[in-house]
Amino acid sequence: MGGKLFRNFSFFSATLSFFLLVGIFAILFTYAQESMHTFGFDFLYTEIWEPGEDDEGGIFGGYIPIMGTLMSTLIAMILATPLAMGIAIFLTEIAPGQIVKPFSIAIELLAAIPSIIYGMWGLFYFAPIVQLLFGGNGVGLLTAGIVLAIMVIPFMAAITRDSMNTTPDVLKESAYAIGATKFEVIKDVIMPYSKGGIIGSIILSLGRALGETMAVAFLIGSVMTVPKVITDPTTSIPVLLANNFAEAQDLEISSMYYLALILFVVSFTVIALAKFYFFGRKKH
Amino acid sequence: MANSELKKVMEVKDLFFTYPGAPEPTLKGNNLPIYENKITALIGPSGCGKSTLLRAMNRIHDLYPGLTYKGKIDLRNQETGKMENILDLKKENELINLRQRVGMIFQKPTPFPMSIYDNVAYGLKLQGIKNKGELDGLVEEALKGAAIWKETKDRLKDSAMGMSGGQQQRLCIARSVALKPEVLLFDEPTSALDPISTGAIEELISEIKKDITVAIVTHNMQQASRLSDFTTFMYLGDIIEFDETEKIFLNPSQKMTEDYITGRFG
Numbered sequence: 238m239g240g241k242l243f244r245n246f247s248f249f250s251a252t253l254s255f256f257l258l259v260g261i262f263a264i265l266f267t268y269a270q271e272s273m274h275t276f277g278f279d280f281l282y283t284e285i286w287e288p289g290e291d292d293e294g295g296i297f298g299g300y301i302p303i304m305g306t307l308m309s310t311l312i313a314m315i316l317a318t319p320l321a322m323g324i325a326i327f328l329t330e331i332a333p334g335q336i337v338k339p340f341s342i343a344i345e346l347l348a349a350i351p352s353i354i355y356g357m358w359g360l361f362y363f364a365p366i367v368q369l370l371f372g373g374n375g376v377g378l379l380t381a382g383i384v385l386a387i388m389v390i391p392f393m394a395a396i397t398r399d400s401m402n403t404t405p406d407v408l409k410e411s412a413y414a415i416g417a418t419k420f421e422v423i424k425d426v427i428m429p430y431s432k433g434g435i436i437g438s439i440i441l442s443l444g445r446a447l448g449e450t451m452a453v454a455f456l457i458g459s460v461m462t463v464p465k466v467i468t469d470p471t472t473s474i475p476v477l478l479a480n481n482f483a484e485a486q487d488l489e490i491s492s493m494y495y496l497a498l499i500l501f502v503v504s505f506t507v508i509a510l511a512k513f514y515f516f517g518r519k520k521h
Numbered sequence: 522m523a524n525s526e527l528k529k530v531m532e533v534k535d536l537f538f539t540y541p542g543a544p545e546p547t548l549k550g551n552n553l554p555i556y557e558n559k560i561t562a563l564i565g566p567s568g569c570g571k572s573t574l575l576r577a578m579n580r581i582h583d584l585y586p587g588l589t590y591k592g593k594i595d596l597r598n599q600e601t602g603k604m605e606n607i608l609d610l611k612k613e614n615e616l617i618n619l620r621q622r623v624g625m626i627f628q629k630p631t632p633f634p635m636s637i638y639d640n641v642a643y644g645l646k647l648q649g650i651k652n653k654g655e656l657d658g659l660v661e662e663a664l665k666g667a668a669i670w671k672e673t674k675d676r677l678k679d680s681a682m683g684m685s686g687g688q689q690q691r692l693c694i695a696r697s698v699a700l701k702p703e704v705l706l707f708d709e710p711t712s713a714l715d716p717i718s719t720g721a722i723e724e725l726i727s728e729i730k731k732d733i734t735v736a737i738v739t740h741n742m743q744q745a746s747r748l749s750d751f752t753t754f755m756y757l758g759d760i761i762e763f764d765e766t767e768k769i770f771l772n773p774s775q776k777m778t779e780d781y782i783t784g785r786f787g
């Protein structure tokens with residue numbers, strides 16, 4: 238009886254989340270129609286974002302925010318992946334027992350800090366350092382990318398550590414028993430064994446970095462220009478949406494839905510890939 | 522015992538072993554000879570220390586910090602014929618070398634997440650063999666030696682994870698045999714397998730003993746009596762009795778051994 242109720246309830250929730258997903262997609266798609274009809278695929282490589290006179294018409298192109306999103310995410314992933322792997326390996330295989338616990342807790346706490354705090358810290362403390370080291374004026378792609386990396390590292394490291402921890406001890410012992418060194422066991426047994434989880438953690442982090450708004454809003458500069466060097470300011474999709482939504486009219490609103498739709502599709506694809514890998518891992 | 526022609530490959534002498542944080546030693550002064558090209562079985566009730574003793578013999582215990590050994594475990598140096606105490610080894614590369622000489626097979630099959638070929642070639646590559654032709658030859662030899670060449674020769678590139686449990690266990694044996702160890706330690710290698718696979722593994726173990734000395738922990742009295750030349754009975758961290766298998770099973774000198782093998786406890 239209770240079992241049946243529970244089954245029905247979970248079926249209901251599962252269906253609901255599916256309909257929510259479809260519903261959101263449908264709404265984005267509908268509201269984006271006007272812009273899609275006006276600009277078509279040119280939207281993807283138009284660098285202009287200009288409302289017309291007295292809020293009628295205008296030209297809107299997504300090239301700059303799309304590139305800003307992709308570039309800042311790319312920088313973040315390039316920096317975060319090796320560091321997160323290093324932390325996870327350190328925590329599972331190298332660190333002595335006593336320090337694993339406090340270290341792990343610290344990582345999990347870092348992962349839970351609200352992103353706006355990373356944004357403020359990044360702006361007031363970190364941007365001047367980037368300016369000092371790499372030039373530019375502090376805010377820009379590079380600063381946003383680095384702070385995004387710092388944000389996703391704890392998350393990525395925690396998931397990677399968890400999946401590395403699923404490697405059975407006897408499997409590691411078997412490798413040691415035929416004469417492998419610690420490094421060889423990590424490289425040839427632990428990494429391949431937890432490959433699914435590791436790739437999953439990278440892709441989930443990628444999804445987070447793509448959609449991050451608050452931290453990036455503080456750090457990327459929020460200007461509608463194509464960056465010439467990596468330290469130049471630019472903007473990203475979530476930042477542009479957050480900054481412009483209040484004042485925008487008709488076609489601009491529709492163009493923002495278009496941007497949102499693009500972000501939605503990219504993030505959805507990324508998460509779907511992650512799920513696929515997590516699922517694939519369960520097979521053996 | 523008329524064992525004048527028997528040669529010791531290993532000898533555990535007065536061994537005490539304590540797990541990290543344990544109040545008292547798990548092994549309490551064990552003495553055990555391991556004779557060359559013989560199979561020595563370790564029997565005794567669960568928790569008596571069989572695995573602990575076996576895992577001391579290639580120092581796999583040392584992967585985890587904080588344990589203490591007291592006493593000696595001698596291993597014969599093939600070149601000089603002298604016995605050398607493996608508890609004196611300290612450096613990582615000395616322990617690696619030891620584990621290539623004294624291999625280990627575990628209760629559950631532990632294929633690596635790679636192809637069948639790579640599973641066997643892996644240890645060889647670690648030993649520094651790089652030549653493809655040489656590797657091919659050694660892999661084939663090892664798979665033949667572990668009696669799974671016929672089943673695997675057409676799917677060497679397939680993942681080892683897709684094999685049956687029994688095949689995986691023979692693959693693990695092949696992987697160890699490939700390194701031509703002097704001693705192979707088996708910790709209940711058939712307890713997770715069906716009777717037919719168990720039969721195949723037992724046959725394989727009797728086969729490899731002409732090249733490799735074997736020590737095997739088993740729960741299965743029939744297996745110990747069928748397979749082994751010597752048997753040692755352990756109880757609560759002590760070695761109660763060690764003798765030729767026939768003697769242990771037909772005419773043990775200790776009352777406790779008799780009680781155990783006749784199934785009165787354990």
Ligand SMILES: Nc1ncnc2c1ncn2[C@@H]1O[C@H](COP(=O)(O)OP(=O)(O)O)[C@@H](O)[C@H]1O
Binds near residue numbers: 540547573574
């Ligand atoms: N890692 C460990 N840490 C502490 N005690 C252990 C550990 N492994 C085994 N023991 C203890 O050592 C004793 C012997 O265990 P074990 O050698 O596994 O027995 P057997 O293989 O004969 O069943 C048991 O009492 C067990 O609880």
Ligand SMILES: [Mg+2]
Binds near residue numbers: 571
């Ligand atoms: Mg055991």
